[in-house]
Amino acid sequence: MNFKEVRKLLKMMNVEMNEDHALHLFTMADKSESGSLEIEEFVQFYKMLTQRDEIWKVFQDYSGDGEKLMLEELENFLTIAQQEGEQSAQHAPELIERYEPSETAKKQGAMSFDGFQMYLCSQEGSIFKPEHRELHQDMSQPLSHYFISSSHNTYLLEDQLRGHSSLEAYIQALKRGCRCVEVDCWDGNDGEPIVYHGHTLTSKILFRDIISTLKEYAFKVSDFPVILSLENHCGVEQQTVMAQHLSQILGDTLLTTQLDEQVPQELPSPQELKGKILLKAKKIGGLEECLDDTLTDEVSDEEEIANNDDSEDPPAENHNAKTSKSKLSRELSDLVVYCKSVHFHGFEHARLHTKCYEMSSFSESKAKRLAKEAGADFVQYNTRQLSRIYPSGLRTDSSNYNPQEMWNVGCQIVALNFQTAGLEMDLNDGLFRQNGCCGYVLKPDFMRDGNTQFSPEKPEERQGYKPLRLSIQVISGQQLPKVNQKEGSIVDPLVRVEIYGVPQDQNKEETSHINNNGFNPVWNESLNFVIHTPELALVRFVVEDYDKASRNDFMGQFTLPFTCIQAGYRHIHLLSKDGTPIPPSSLFVNISISEFT
Incomplete structure (x- = not known):
């Protein structure tokens, strides 16, 4: 490779090098003085080009002879520069064993510059604490004590108006560690429920195919529970078909009964629910009473109107909630255990009346308003119950809101459009990159205490x-x-x-x-x-x-x-x-x- 070709290569490698400097390196590497570089000479040229002077300088600061770091010098570096404290003495010999390429240096218990550079460029030398990458948090606390990686309109690969609905979207979300997926169900023409974004031109897929995909991929990345958030627009007949598909396809994987016979005072933990899929939907009655068969499957007008308040899809033009009686299928209702969808009537009402297994959905604008007006109440509410936040209906381009504002008040199920790359998904990936990427992250202790007074607006007022x-x-x-x-x-x-x-x-x-x-x-x-x-x-x-x-x-x-x-x-x-x-x-x-x- 002659000098002209080397210059071209450097441009391709994203470097605009001073021509004199490039020629100087080229000449030094061209030992045969042939005007072009052979393979070995090119390797030498590349080494000079990629020499890390800034790492060399750090190495020199801690090396007594400028050639190597003796064990004590490496310990010194780990204690002072890397702020590792008492661990340094144990860590230093491990690093030499792992990264030092020279057997001679190893025998001396020393680290050469090459070994030092390899350590700094490794995962161990990365900014992320290695022990935090692993599953290290307590997974035996109630579900409400965790942030849960959550997807909105999971079936969509593109925008909310004419985007493509696909099983692949579920596979991608689950592989990314998502633990709460959403399904929008509508009556299909042939008696089979279909999934798509209602009143839009998005393509349609079969409900049963989604459940089969869920069965196959739910626990490939994480063993912890998956919540299936159901946006139900079907009539009773096709709701019953949905219940049959859920039971037949998922079998034992679907949680259909309480973990014990007691009425729960708090939600079960991710640990207790390992390998289980939970259905989040409306439910007739509660877990307290053993329902008898005389109970009607109808939901009252008043409850239906209230329930419609937190439905994400706009009602159809001809739908009048005041006059139509909406019915829930008993079979589908019975599959809802710990995630019963209810309307939110305010924090005071929730404190006095709501059960731990009842949960509400909030639009991003309502959640933002509540966070600003009553941040401490929201944090306290989220110690006991799950909250699900979803993007505004105006986000037809599948853009996302900033999830941080919702995490600040302890909301667990902060649903994002996983198909839309950008800052918001970077934050979601960033938060859930810890704890073995299992999709669950334990909230800080001051967001788990039922008597907490923490408000994100006044962080200086909290204890500790x-x-x-x-x-x-x-x-x-x-x-x-x-x-x-x-x-x-x-x-x-x-x-x-x-x-x-x-x-x-x-x-x-x-x-x-x-x-x-x-x-x-x-x-x-x-x-x-x-x-x-x-x-x-x-x-x-x-x-x-x-x-x-x-x-x-x-x-x-x-x-x-x-x-x-x-x-x-x-x-x-x-x-x-x-x-x-x-x-x-x-x-x-x-x-x-x-x-x-």
């Missing part, structure tokens, strides 16, 4: 309030993705750090942009934040291609809970817009977390 300072030195980027595939186009990257949490924590800061270098840009800029409620905060790193004339182009991102951040020198392995990895793109940062005084 301890704000933290987060300092992020954005050092460098590595092999960032090209945005524009036009030949010769090279990115001008900048990094923005965004904090999502209680209102006081919402914040963003960004670095300056680096001209013409997506290959190995160096910023060395510090961004500082104060976090008032660390237990609820999410941190999102975004890399963009700066553009003076128009909007910056998105290049990559990574989002994680603040509580999962490892301090010290860390790599952030970037993800694409749809949440998939884009190796080897990464950021190199130095993170410090301290008490804010």
Whole structure:
């Protein structure tokens, strides 16, 4: 490969290199002085090109002889720079064993620069605490104590008006760790219930096919329970058909009775419900009374009107709730155990009358209003009962609302359009990336206590309030993705750090942009934040291609809970817009977390 070809390759690799510097590296690698690089020479050239001076500098700071880190020096680095404390003594020999490529260094109990760089670029050297990736939370608390990864209109692959309904959408959501899926059921022409977005041009699929898909994929990624949220628009006959399909296809997987004979005072736990599918729908009566057969299957006009308040689909033009009697099929009703849909009559009414197995759905606008007007009441309500939040009917493009506002008041089932990539799904993926990606995340202790007074508007008033300072030195980027595939186009990257949490924590800061270098840009800029409620905060790193004339182009991102951040020198392995990895793109940062005084 001659120099001209090398220059072209560098452009393809997203680096605009000073011609003199590139020629200097080329000449150094061209040991045979032939004017072109053979394979071994090219490998040498690439090594020089990718040499990480910023990591070399850190290595030099801790190495006595500049050649290697002896065991004590590595321990020193882990204690001081990586803030690992007492674990350092045990961790240092493990790292040498795992990452040191040289047997000689291993025998000396030392780490070479190559081993050091391999450790820092590994998952262990990443920003995400390895132990938090695993299933590590207590899964024996009531369902209401967990955030639950939840999908809205799960059957849609595209928009809400003319999008394609597909079984594939359920498969994708479940594989992504979703634990609450939605089904909109309508009467089909041939006696078989169908699923689509009512009164729109979205395509239709059979209810029974969705249930078969659920049976196959529900527990491939996580063993914890799946909630099937039913938006029921069918007549009694086809409701009974739905009940038959649910019972026959799901069999023992469908939870049809209470776990014990007692009337529940609190919801069962994810642990107790492992491997079970729960139906969320309207129900005749409650779990208290043993219903006798004289009870009518009809729902009163008043209850029907109330129940319609939280239906997501607009009623059909000719439907008059006041005059029509809506009926519920007893067979379908009997399959609802711990997730009975009821109308929300206010927090005071709920405190006095509602049972733990009754739950309400809120539109995003109603939930936002309640969160602002009565945040502490909402948090308290959510310690006992499940709440489901769904996007506004005006979001016909399947866009999403910010789920953080709902998590701030403890809402568990915050349903998003999984098919729509962007900030909101980044936050959802970020929150549920912890705890083994099982779709359940335990809420902070101050959101599980029934007497809690926590309000997201006034975080400083809660017991145990301890704000933290987060300092992020954005050092460098590595092999960032090209945005524009036009030949010769090279990115001008900048990094923005965004904090999502209680209102006081919402914040963003960004670095300056680096001209013409997506290959190995160096910023060395510090961004500082104060976090008032660390237990609820999410941190999102975004890399963009700066553009003076128009909007910056998105290049990559990574989002994680603040509580999962490892301090010290860390790599952030970037993800694409749809949440998939884009190796080897990464950021190199130095993170410090301290008490804010």
